[in-house]
Amino acid sequence: MKHTTRRAFALYAVIIAFLAGVVILFATFVLNGGAWASNRANRHVYTAGQIASAGVIYDRSGAVLAQSVKGKRVYNASSIIRKATLHVVGDAAGFISTGIHSAYKETLSGYSLLNGVYLLKQYGKGNDIHLTIDANACATAYNALNGRKGTVGVYNYKTGEILCMVSTPTFDIEHKPADIMTNTEKYEGVYLNRFLSGVYTPGSTFKVFTAASAIENIPDIYSRTFICTGKLQTSTGVIICSKVHGKVTFEQALNRSCNSAFAQIAIALGNNKLSATANAMGFNKPFKMGNINIAPSTFNVDNANSADLGWAGIGQYDTLANPYHMLTVMGAIANGGSGISPYLVDRIVSPSKTITQRGSLNAKTLITMNSGTADKLKALLRSDVVNFYGDSRFPNLQMCGKTGTAEIGNGKKPNAWFVGFSQRPDLPLAIVVVVENSVSGLVSAAPIVNRVMQELASSYTES
Amino acid sequence: MSHSAEKKISTYKWQLMLLFVTAFQVISSAQLIFAAEKVDLTLLFVFAGFIALEWLYFIFARIITKQSSFELEMIAFLLSGISIVIAGSINDNFAVKQLIAVALGLAAFLGLLLVLRDVEKAMFLRVPLAFAAIGLLALNLGLAKVINGALNWIDVGGFSIQPSELVKVAFIFVGAVTLDRLQSTKSLTKYVVFAIVCVGALFFMRDFGTALIFFFTFIIIAFMRSGDIRTIILICTGALLGAMLVIYFKPYVAARFETYRHIWQFADAQGFQQTRTLIYSASGGLLGLGIGQGNLRGIYASSTDLVFGIICEEWGMLLAFFILIAFALLAVYAIHASRRASSTFYSIAAVAAAGMLLFQVALNVFGVTDLLPLTGVTLPFISRGGTSMICSWALLAFIRSTGFKQNVNDT
Numbered sequence: 001m002k003h004t005t006r007r008a009f010a011l012y013a014v015i016i017a018f019l020a021g022v023v024i025l026f027a028t029f030v031l032n033g034g035a036w037a038s039n040r041a042n043r044h045v046y047t048a049g050q051i052a053s054a055g056v057i058y059d060r061s062g063a064v065l066a067q068s069v070k071g072k073r074v075y076n077a078s079s080i081i082r083k084a085t086l087h088v089v090g091d092a093a094g095f096i097s098t099g100i101h102s103a104y105k106e107t108l109s110g111y112s113l114l115n116g117v118y119l120l121k122q123y124g125k126g127n128d129i130h131l132t133i134d135a136n137a138c139a140t141a142y143n144a145l146n147g148r149k150g151t152v153g154v155y156n157y158k159t160g161e162i163l164c165m166v167s168t169p170t171f172d173i174e175h176k177p178a179d180i181m182t183n184t185e186k187y188e189g190v191y192l193n194r195f196l197s198g199v200y201t202p203g204s205t206f207k208v209f210t211a212a213s214a215i216e217n218i219p220d221i222y223s224r225t226f227i228c229t230g231k232l233q234t235s236t237g238v239i240i241c242s243k244v245h246g247k248v249t250f251e252q253a254l255n256r257s258c259n260s261a262f263a264q265i266a267i268a269l270g271n272n273k274l275s276a277t278a279n280a281m282g283f284n285k286p287f288k289m290g291n292i293n294i295a296p297s298t299f300n301v302d303n304a305n306s307a308d309l310g311w312a313g314i315g316q317y318d319t320l321a322n323p324y325h326m327l328t329v330m331g332a333i334a335n336g337g338s339g340i341s342p343y344l345v346d347r348i349v350s351p352s353k354t355i356t357q358r359g360s361l362n363a364k365t366l367i368t369m370n371s372g373t374a375d376k377l378k379a380l381l382r383s384d385v386v387n388f389y390g391d392s393r394f395p396n397l398q399m400c401g402k403t404g405t406a407e408i409g410n411g412k413k414p415n416a417w418f419v420g421f422s423q424r425p426d427l428p429l430a431i432v433v434v435v436e437n438s439v440s441g442l443v444s445a446a447p448i449v450n451r452v453m454q455e456l457a458s459s460y461t462e463s
Numbered sequence: 464m465s466h467s468a469e470k471k472i473s474t475y476k477w478q479l480m481l482l483f484v485t486a487f488q489v490i491s492s493a494q495l496i497f498a499a500e501k502v503d504l505t506l507l508f509v510f511a512g513f514i515a516l517e518w519l520y521f522i523f524a525r526i527i528t529k530q531s532s533f534e535l536e537m538i539a540f541l542l543s544g545i546s547i548v549i550a551g552s553i554n555d556n557f558a559v560k561q562l563i564a565v566a567l568g569l570a571a572f573l574g575l576l577l578v579l580r581d582v583e584k585a586m587f588l589r590v591p592l593a594f595a596a597i598g599l600l601a602l603n604l605g606l607a608k609v610i611n612g613a614l615n616w617i618d619v620g621g622f623s624i625q626p627s628e629l630v631k632v633a634f635i636f637v638g639a640v641t642l643d644r645l646q647s648t649k650s651l652t653k654y655v656v657f658a659i660v661c662v663g664a665l666f667f668m669r670d671f672g673t674a675l676i677f678f679f680t681f682i683i684i685a686f687m688r689s690g691d692i693r694t695i696i697l698i699c700t701g702a703l704l705g706a707m708l709v710i711y712f713k714p715y716v717a718a719r720f721e722t723y724r725h726i727w728q729f730a731d732a733q734g735f736q737q738t739r740t741l742i743y744s745a746s747g748g749l750l751g752l753g754i755g756q757g758n759l760r761g762i763y764a765s766s767t768d769l770v771f772g773i774i775c776e777e778w779g780m781l782l783a784f785f786i787l788i789a790f791a792l793l794a795v796y797a798i799h800a801s802r803r804a805s806s807t808f809y810s811i812a813a814v815a816a817a818g819m820l821l822f823q824v825a826l827n828v829f830g831v832t833d834l835l836p837l838t839g840v841t842l843p844f845i846s847r848g849g850t851s852m853i854c855s856w857a858l859l860a861f862i863r864s865t866g867f868k869q870n871v872n873d874t
Contacts, residue, residue: 116748
């Protein structure tokens, strides 16, 4: 009898196993509840695979980008704005995974751990999302890209608000083209937001990083001169320059984007120092913007010989750069070394009109640079515009920047880049433009910079 | 709080609990009765009848037995009440049937207690019960063969009866009595044969969930009797080998479990029930959408196998997890009651019954949420269905019987 009663305690093992299961179950609900509740099979939220009664998506001035009307998702009235904001807003069917519709579907469906989808059922809609973007600036950028593939991103480097984010190719969500799956040339990567998920060979825009490394590691860099004979012969290969620049200083080398000089600087710095600077300035780091993952920029010269290192120093070799990252680097240079993280969601407003989240409260410094280095780079980038590109290309904008013309091989035309910012105190905006398969940074990308920045200079100026 | 005040409260503990449980039942049923513009009189009578049944039980139990510990029945009535409200939220007819099931369950509970009062007399029932159990399973197997599917219920005049549920009660009774009374190898062998026949029959009915429950209960009973971990390990190893053989020769058994942990890949096929349970459980959040406001109710078997999901969605995850804790408390109660039992029979039966209930809860709840493979067993006391309710209450009698005094010379 005594034995039997003691054996009863063995049931405690079963109870403990049971309770462990209960805890695991609760934890999976807390962790996955939002994803489960936002599943397309949830008929509280979706009707025929469409978010039937989700919250409204607004741009910064209150223009409706997407809303639910009688169980159907409808978008902005302007076809241009629909195309320009397609990748920001996303589609209700979820093809564009970085779009607000996908990345914030829990928010739009009004899910919370406490109430589930109760708010949706009670108010007939989920949380509204107010974005930082300016739909008109996006339309201007879309028009300026003029059918070419690429991306334009603009953000306020003091606050982190993204004002413009456009990716092409795009399409009109209200009239989805029938040949979207078959015309692979026209719609190559159409569901990809190139600004967030794209990576490109940076070309000469990478010289900003090489210059930063030189400023920090070569004390007499400003008094050195470099000879450019149109190419640079190294023990392991030749680096080609765009022309014969002759004898140039560090500043002139950046202004004219001299490959010979920057390959020499990269080789003088060595693999480790150039890597250290690139990593410190955000290469090889996975960034997140709210719920959205950013494709990381990659830089690796571990196995590079001196010719490879020379190519890496001018942004070729294996290096790939992401536009969101490059924009943040421009922000860091413009903002005295502190690169504020760009963000898209300004505020989330619940159906009961309470603001449940503010993007500005989550803004943090993504990239930190020595402020002395940042100021020197800023002066160099300003000098690029003043002494080489010409202020006349960017009237009244006081632009600083660097062009890039990235060779991508395979007989394709190069990708054109422009990265830069305005140093006007009332216009604290940084910009990145990539135009695929075009002529050059100065010819293809710079005019887009000017159009978008002029539009914002008139509509968006800080007091 | 002063000492006397504390004592006063503990004296009225069960009365306070009853008031609390009744208040909960009134509030939850009122949501249904007054949901439509017109008061639903049928539901009003069903819930009034249920609460009357509950109060009558406690009042008479208190007067007759003079006991003041009613935790077990309190939990059972609380869960049964939830079951009736859920049934009523689907239609009135279900609520009436579920009330009848609770009444029958309570009758089975009291009837079994009456039988168990005297272990000596109850002993004689073990052989007829064992044969009745095997006969029921054989009948079920015969009918299932005709229909050629996984059939574990029989339709009798509008009520569906699950023979395997009734056999559960016999399984514990026979096991606890046999092992209590006779320790000879012969009697043990007989019980092992009985257990193998039961588990085997369930296996052929393709009711793997119930087969597992029986096997688990057999292990508990065997351990309670022998106390020998090695024997248990031996049994489990043997069972594992047997299971591997079955999977080798009958691949369809393994096929039934291939969706396990891959339900989202088969979300609209074999994973349909589990994915919908998770989707709608999450939709309810911690507080729930309100009784009758859910969407899981539209899914097949939602008020039987998937009822945990309905509770999560409509009553809230907090209440759903409170229910799981209540089942665990039931088992804790059984352990302590088993230690005070006056006979080894009561001791074994209480632990076996609590273990069986808890194991079934685990199979059901973790099965529909994909933490375990889905086996299609009911949630005791809550799933809609008469036999499941009656069996749950009858199992409770084994735990309650630990309170009886016996003058048996125990070994």
